[in-house]
Amino acid sequence: MTQPAANCPNCGALVHFRWSGAVQTTCEYCRSILVRRDVNLEKVGEVGDLPREASPIQIGTEGTYRNKAFQVVGRILYEYEEGGWNEWHIIFNDGVSGWLSDAQLEYAISFQSAPPEPLPPAGEIARARRFLWNGAWYEITSITRAHYRGVAGELPFEYWDKKDVLFADLRTADARFGTIDYSEPAPLLFLGEAVEFDDLKLRNLRPLEETTSAGRAAASALSCPSCGAPLTINAVGHTLSVVCSSCHSILDATDPNLQVLEKFEAKQLIQPLIPLGTRGKLYSADYEVIGFQVRTTDVEGLPDSWAEYLLFNPYKGFRYLTEYNGHWNYVQTVPANPERIQVGKKPGAKLMGRTYVLFDTELATTSYVLGEFPWRVHVGEKNGIKDFIAVPRILSAEITAQETVWSLGEYMTGAQVWQAFQLPGHPPPARGIFANQPAPFAGQASSMWRVCLNLLSVIVLLAIMFYAFASQDTVFQRQYGFAPRSAAEASFVTDTFEVKGHPSNVEISIHSDLNNNWAYFNLALINEATGQGYDFGREVSYYAGRDSDGAWSEGGRNDSVIVPSVAPGKYYLRVEPEMAKNAQSMLYTLEIKRSVPSAGLFWIAAALLLIPPILTTWRAASFEGKRWAQSDFSEAK
Amino acid sequence: MRHPIYAVYGLLVLAFVGFAEFQGMSLTRVNEVRNIPKTVRDNPGAYRSHYGGYYRYFGGK
Numbered sequence: 190m191t192q193p194a195a196n197c198p199n200c201g202a203l204v205h206f207r208w209s210g211a212v213q214t215t216c217e218y219c220r221s222i223l224v225r226r227d228v229n230l231e232k233v234g235e236v237g238d239l240p241r242e243a244s245p246i247q248i249g250t251e252g253t254y255r256n257k258a259f260q261v262v263g264r265i266l267y268e269y270e271e272g273g274w275n276e277w278h279i280i281f282n283d284g285v286s287g288w289l290s291d292a293q294l295e296y297a298i299s300f301q302s303a304p305p306e307p308l309p310p311a312g313e314i315a316r317a318r319r320f321l322w323n324g325a326w327y328e329i330t331s332i333t334r335a336h337y338r339g340v341a342g343e344l345p346f347e348y349w350d351k352k353d354v355l356f357a358d359l360r361t362a363d364a365r366f367g368t369i370d371y372s373e374p375a376p377l378l379f380l381g382e383a384v385e386f387d388d389l390k391l392r393n394l395r396p397l398e399e400t401t402s403a404g405r406a407a408a409s410a411l412s413c414p415s416c417g418a419p420l421t422i423n424a425v426g427h428t429l430s431v432v433c434s435s436c437h438s439i440l441d442a443t444d445p446n447l448q449v450l451e452k453f454e455a456k457q458l459i460q461p462l463i464p465l466g467t468r469g470k471l472y473s474a475d476y477e478v479i480g481f482q483v484r485t486t487d488v489e490g491l492p493d494s495w496a497e498y499l500l501f502n503p504y505k506g507f508r509y510l511t512e513y514n515g516h517w518n519y520v521q522t523v524p525a526n527p528e529r530i531q532v533g534k535k536p537g538a539k540l541m542g543r544t545y546v547l548f549d550t551e552l553a554t555t556s557y558v559l560g561e562f563p564w565r566v567h568v569g570e571k572n573g574i575k576d577f578i579a580v581p582r583i584l585s586a587e588i589t590a591q592e593t594v595w596s597l598g599e600y601m602t603g604a605q606v607w608q609a610f611q612l613p614g615h616p617p618p619a620r621g622i623f624a625n626q627p628a629p630f631a632g633q634a635s636s637m638w639r640v641c642l643n644l645l646s647v648i649v650l651l652a653i654m655f656y657a658f659a660s661q662d663t664v665f666q667r668q669y670g671f672a673p674r675s676a677a678e679a680s681f682v683t684d685t686f687e688v689k690g691h692p693s694n695v696e697i698s699i700h701s702d703l704n705n706n707w708a709y710f711n712l713a714l715i716n717e718a719t720g721q722g723y724d725f726g727r728e729v730s731y732y733a734g735r736d737s738d739g740a741w742s743e744g745g746r747n748d749s750v751i752v753p754s755v756a757p758g759k760y761y762l763r764v765e766p767e768m769a770k771n772a773q774s775m776l777y778t779l780e781i782k783r784s785v786p787s788a789g790l791f792w793i794a795a796a797l798l799l800i801p802p803i804l805t806t807w808r809a810a811s812f813e814g815k816r817w818a819q820s821d822f823s824e825a826k
Numbered sequence: 827m828r829h830p831i832y833a834v835y836g837l838l839v840l841a842f843v844g845f846a847e848f849q850g851m852s853l854t855r856v857n858e859v860r861n862i863p864k865t866v867r868d869n870p871g872a873y874r875s876h877y878g879g880y881y882r883y884f885g886g887k
Contacts, residue, residue: 636828644836651840655847680870694850713873715862724857753852763870787852794843801832 197221199232207262208280211343214263222340224347234350236339243426244275244291245394245504248342252289252389254298258282261289263342267335267354271564272429274335278344286345288379289389293427293563294506295524296389297366299381308369308376314357316592322380327359327367328526331592348372360526362539383524386505397503413438414447421466423479424501428561432480434465439558439566453568455557459483462512462617463498465560469610471519476500476508478610480560484553499562507563510606511598515619516626517606518583518598527577527584527595535822538577538584540597545577545584548624549821576624583625600625622816630809637802644798648791656786664688664695665762665781671708673768680765685717686781692756693784698749701777703731708775711765712750716758723752729777751787 193206200219213224215236222234250261263278274292281287287300305322320327337351351372359367370377411420418435422428428442430450437455440447461481463469468477480499485492495513502508509520527538527545536547555570573588581600586593600623603616619626665686671679688695699710707730715722727750733742762779817823866873 633829637832640829640833640836644833644840647840648843651844651847678871680873682867682870692849694852713859713862715866717867720860720862720864722859722862724859750856751852751854752856753854754850761867763866763873765870784850787847787850789852789854790843790846793853794839797839798836801835 195230197223197232198230199223204230206343207260208284208286208343210280210284210286210345211262212346213340213344213348215341233347236341243424244294245397246275246277246289246291246391247393247395250277250391250393250395252279252391254281254287254384254389257285259287259289261342263340263344265340265344265348266338268338269333269335272427273338278342287381294386294502294504295383295522296386297381297383297524299366299368299379302378302380304376304378308378311355311371311376314369320359322367325361325363325365326528327361327365329357330360330526331358332356333358360524362525362528363541364523364525366524394504411447413440415440415449415452420447422561423466423477424503424507424561424563427501427507427563428479429564430566431561432558432566434559439568442561450565451567453558459496459557459559461496461498461559463510463606463610463612467610467612471500471508471609474502474505476502478510478560480562480566481558482555482562482566483557485556486551486553494556499560509596509598510601512606513623514621515603515617516621516623517601517603518625519601520585520596520598523584523595523597525595527586538586540584540595543579543582545579545582547821548576548578548583549819550575578625580625580631581627598625600627622812622819624816624819626816628809628812628816630805630812634802634806634809637805641798641802645795648794648798652786652788652791659786660690660784661786662689662783663780664783666778668776668778669764670774670776671766671768672774673770673772674774679767680711680763682715683762683764683779685759685761687759688755688757688783690757690784692754694787695752695755696749696782696785697752697762698747698780698782699727699729699777700747700780701729701731701775703729703746703775705732705734706730706768706772706775707744708777709767711763711767713763714752714755714760715763716756716760718758722763723755725750725752751785755783 193209194203196202197204197216197219199221200216202216202218204214204216204223206214211225213222215222220236221232222236223230224233246261248261248264252259259279259281261277262280265276267274267276272293274290277289277291279287279289287298290297290299306320314329314332316329316332318329333356335354335356337354340348355371357369364383366381366383368379370379411422412418413420413433413436415438416433416436418433420431420433422431422442431440431442431447432438433440436452438452439450441450463478465478465481468475477500478498479501482497483494484497485494495511498510500508500510511518511520523540525540527540530537530539530544532544532546538545551574553572553574555566555568558566558568575586575588577584583598585596585598587596603619607616665683667683695714697712697714701708707728710727710729712726713722713724727748729746729748730744731746732744735741762781764779768775862873
């Protein structure tokens with residue numbers, strides 16, 4: 190398809206339009222800013238020198254958003270005191286115009302939208318003001334007065350003579366994004382969402398060497414204006430502060446002369462566990478450690494510190510590794526404004542469908558810095574921090590007077606960090622339990638209970654099977670009488686009976702007609718062939734009557750005993766009943782059965798199966814108890 | 827299977843309980859006596875049971 194084209198009114202060069210709807214473009218040859226007036230192009234200005242390019246995106250970059258291809262056709266560059274950002278004008282293949290913002294390599298795509306309600310004038314906006322638009326609560330998270338720095342390429346409107354522009358950025362809990370743009374008399378609304386670099390599948394990016402080499406070349410020649418020590422800046426175009434490791438001067442990286450912003454006195458030199466400049470691979474992306482800071486809190490009068498390593502990838506931007514007592518977290522900022530909720534009695538936050546519970550609140554002071562930072566770093570700076578946890582993640586809100594920055598961390602072991610950065614030796618051992626450290630048994634307990642439930646089901650089935658199929662053969666049954674007043678020998682032996690089959694238990698039951706009396710039976714089950722016997726005794730007693738409380742009874746007329754693992758063979762029973770000398774005679778029946786089901790073993794097996802999951806659950810609960818003992822909700826606090 | 831050791835342990839417990847039940851095993855014990863003389867058949871009163879020789883009285887309520 191032929192692109193529409195026109196001649197530059199300034200130099201005559203052919204100016205091609207990638208998008209037929211463009212109102213403004215720039216001449217690539219003479220850098221004139223050209224505005225369409227009917228069918229003619231009119232020069233309205235010239236593109237000034239833009240600062241060193243740090244974005245990997247350029248005009249002509251192509252990508253995909255929600256399965257729709259787009260191309261970058263224009264650019265507006267803004268600066269503010271904490272850095273700058275690009276608004277890349279993108280055109281989708283169906284002609285729709287949108288914006289891809291790149292703020293320190295954090296990306297968002299937005300579209301100009303009709304405001305669902307009249308937008309507040311600039312004087313009425315404030316942080317934390319909320320708007321219910323399209324079913325979502327948008328909250329103003331930052332208000333930025335930015336300086337228009339320059340334009341390039343094709344834009345959907347005339348935009349070349351601005352100075353300072355006010356923006357209000359809004360976020361939702363599910364990473365939707367909005368901007369109220371006060372550059373026009375009637376504020377404009379742009380709505381969209383934060384996007385990941387990889388998800389955009391960008392092509393035709395600026396070569397990595399181009400984005401870094403110019404900066405590196407310039408940076409390599411840098412030296413500290415205070416002590417003359419050489420300095421290196423890796424995140425050129427992003428870095429705002431660089432710290433001289435020799436004299437601890439904090440320098441303004443945006444100033445060509447590296448103005449000294451402050452100098453801090455380090456009580457002791459701190460050597461980062463991961464040296465600056467170390468490169469490693471985390472979550473499939475390469476990162477370089479470019480900054481290091483120590484932050485300190487006051488715990489009951491004693492300082493407690495943790496370290497933060499700043500990681501940089503020229504496409505994905507900045508990530509952090511935090512380390513406390515050998516516990517590590519991989520952290521990245523969150524392009525959303527989590528919803529504040531109540532989780533039981535504890536405050537919580539909800540982010541992308543996951544619930545986090547407040548763990549602790551602290552005031553952190555930056556106490557030591559090294560390397561470079563994409564913000565104005567300042568030793569002694571104090572920030573309020575709230576940590577919410579959903580193991581193994583930790584959601585942190587860092588609160589300053591200007592904004593609240595949310596970041597999301599995921600627990601890592603020292604070994605994982607050492608492997609990612611190919612560090613020599615071993616990581617320092619983890620001490621204590623960290624807020625979002627996964628409990629070693631937490632996940633195991635529930636799955637172990639599932640396995641236990643299956644095994645218990647098998648036990649129940651096994652018991653049912655044994656009860657259903659146990660032979661319970663009656664091998665002997667006979668009735669006898671006993672007269673205690675008789676002088677005759679009480680003991681006697683029964684006829685021989687045969688216990689057949691495999692070794693099995695034998696149940697000997699006594700059924701008597703006792704009434705308000707007792708009897709004791711000395712019994713011996715004797716193998717006729719081997720002379721091996723099982724000697725045991727059973728008591729049978731039964732008492733009943735009536736008193737002022739009514740009828741009562743105690744004991745029973747019957748009893749039984751199970752002899753375990755009786756080998757097959759011929760047996761007889763020696764019986765010696767005993768009763769009180771003056772007791773009435775009794776009749777009783779002896780019944781002998783083999784292979785009788787018994788529940789005892791099944792109960793024992795069930796108990797054995799329950800021990801491991803109970804122990805695991807107990808250990809997990811104990812771990813959680815120790816974890817929360819360090820929180821704001823500890824009973825000790 | 828997330829807990830192979832526990833699963834193997836559980837299966838061993840199941841196998842043991844099945845075998846023990848089949849063999850009529852029990853944790854309850856009865857006094858086992860060896861070499862009871864064959865004369866006990868003719869003279870049962872001559873054999874003194876381990877459990878004999880004392881009286882019990884279980885009174886009513």
